Amino acid sequence: MRVIYIDIDSLRPKHIGANGYHRNTTPNIDKIAEQGVSFTRAYCASSPCVPSRASFASGMFGINHGVLTHWGPGCDFRISNHPDQPMFIRYLRNQGYKLATFSSFADRHDAFWFMAGWNEVHTHTLKKGNEDADEVMDAVLPWLDENGRDDNYFLHLQVWDPHRNYTMPVEYQEMFKDTPPPAWPDAEAIASHQDNYAPFSALNLFPHGDGKSNAPSIPDRIRNSDDFKAFVDAYDGSIRFMDEQLGRLFAKLEELGIMDETAIVISGDHGEAMGEHGIYGDHVCADEAVHNIPMIIKWPGMKQKNKRFNELVYNVDLTATIVDLLGIKVPKKWDGKSFASLLREEDYEAREYLVWDHGLYSVSRSVRTDDWLLMRTYHPGVVPLEPIELYNMKDDPNMTKNLAEEREDIVAELDHLLQKWTHEHVQPGKQPDPLPLVVQTGPYKYVTKEMWENRLSKVIGREDLRDEFLKNIKAK
Incomplete structure (x- = not known):
């Protein structure tokens, strides 16, 4: 079996045509979705980039693989490749698959554990994630010419383009000048965001330097x-x-005559805020916008076509599913749960809830059920977040009204699930939860406390926001 895994950075599922987006953003991805299935409620177990890809590499939640931030305390990848808990790529290689990756992720984030197990690692540029998708394809297509018709390989390729600073040719931005934007955030919501002091907020869209845009498109x-x-x-x-x-x-797969018999999986590391929590084009907390990821699967022989699933699934479930669909036993100590039976139209026991976490700019852990999202913030860092936030995701998908005080019953119910989940993963003989390490040292990586205090006061000229920021972190 040939498997091509397309890893797209910072892509919101809501901006994919196959998921109902009103703009013609993804005609080629949509064609793949028509030949397969799409999951609209797929989520990364930990965010952002480094924690999420640690889950991809390990099949584990961040609480177990140890990576909840981008470097420093709480970023200690600790999977030792035990036979019952192998790394995903090493496991496939042991099963006879050839593994190749075209990605600058490890170089960008010094995450060299990501290199483990591949037969071939192609760091096709030294731009550390600042390359565009055409540069990636210029490297991948010759590889396919040489190897594409071979059998039993897993090809991973990563594209960064939806990640800021949107360096595509200007004509692509102009394609949408006559098409209305999403209905939310509307003018009222944008006005309410003007007093948000977080990085990447309406006021601080460029949190370094003089605050001026360093991207012609933004x-x-x-x-x-x-x-x-x-x-x-x-x-x-x-x-x-x-x-x-x-x-x-x-088109290359069609030219080689292998499209129909090649599995194509399209997913990503995390989503992206477009006004949620007052943030534009980045990822600063454990909310829905940041954790919702694309997940599209076209698999040879799969009967279901052009179907959208609404089950709650994790990215670690996707890696378990790939293994299962390949006819390989899912390692019993992985956190991922295969949903291959769902794709085979067999009995499937859906997850009743998910727990996910985030450790950059702020530290938070969330519980997601069909209807509700509870986010507990343990350290607000540089983001104005409430300690407890509760949202009715069916009535308020943009998370605009915190119902924590009004619905204490739901808070208690979801808190119980959070404590139950934590207890299951932090037991005697297991390594400790890395989240307290990030809380203790603070989620100050790209933006430090001192830098942000100075910026709000002297660059932005908002001493009131500086005082609010200092008050929030003092009360954490």
Whole structure:
């Protein structure tokens, strides 16, 4: 079996045409979705980039693989490749598969454990994630010419384009100038975001330097609906450019005569905020927008076509499912649960809830059920978050009204699930939860406490926001 895994950084599932997006951002991805299935409620178990890909590499939750932030305390990858708990890539290789990756992820984040197990590692540029999708395809397509018709390989390729700063050719941004942006955030919501002191907020869209935009495609700030439209046009333009480059990949598979018999999996490391929690184009907490990831599977012989599933699934469930679909036993100590039986139209016991966490800019852990999202923030870092936030995701998908005080019964119910989940994963003989390490040292990586205090006061000129920031971190 040939498997091609397309790893897209910072792609919101809501911006994929096959998932109902009103803009024509992903015509080539949509064609793959028509031949397979899409999961609209798939989530990364830990965010952002480094914790999420540690889950991909290990098949484990962050509480077990040890990586909840980008470096320092709480970023100690600790999977030792025990036979019952092997790393995903090493496990496939032991089963006779050839493994190749085209990715600059390890170079960008000094995450060299990601290199373990591959037969071939192609760091096709030294741009550390700043390369565009055409550069990735220029490296991948010759590899396919040479190896594409072989059997039993797993090809991983990563594209960064939906990650800021949206460096696609300007004509891709202009493609959407006559198409309305998403209905939310509207003018009222954008106005309410003007007093948010977080990095990547409407006020602090560029949190370094003088605050001016360092990307031609992006405005300095989100002051109004016109600014938001320019911003989302750039984001969607980067998606469309990336999608056209994936079209080159799919055309190559057709040219080689292997498209129908090749499994294609499209997913990503995390989503992206577009106004949720007042953040634009980044990822600062454990909310829905950051953790919701794309998940599309086209698998040879799969009967179900052009179908969307709404089951709650993790990224670690996807790796377990790939192994299962390949006819390989899922390691019993992985945290991932295969949903291959769902794809085979067999009995499947869905997860009743998910727990996920985040450790960059803020430290939070969340519980997600069908209807509700509870987010507990253990350290607000540089983000104005409440210690407990509760959202009705069916009535309020953009998380605009915190119901924690009104629905103490739901808070208690979800808190019980959170404590139950934590107890299951922190037991005698197991390594400790890394989250307290990030809380103890603070989620100050790219933005330090001293830097942010100075910026709010002297660069932004908002001493009131500086005082609010200092008050929040003092009360953590």
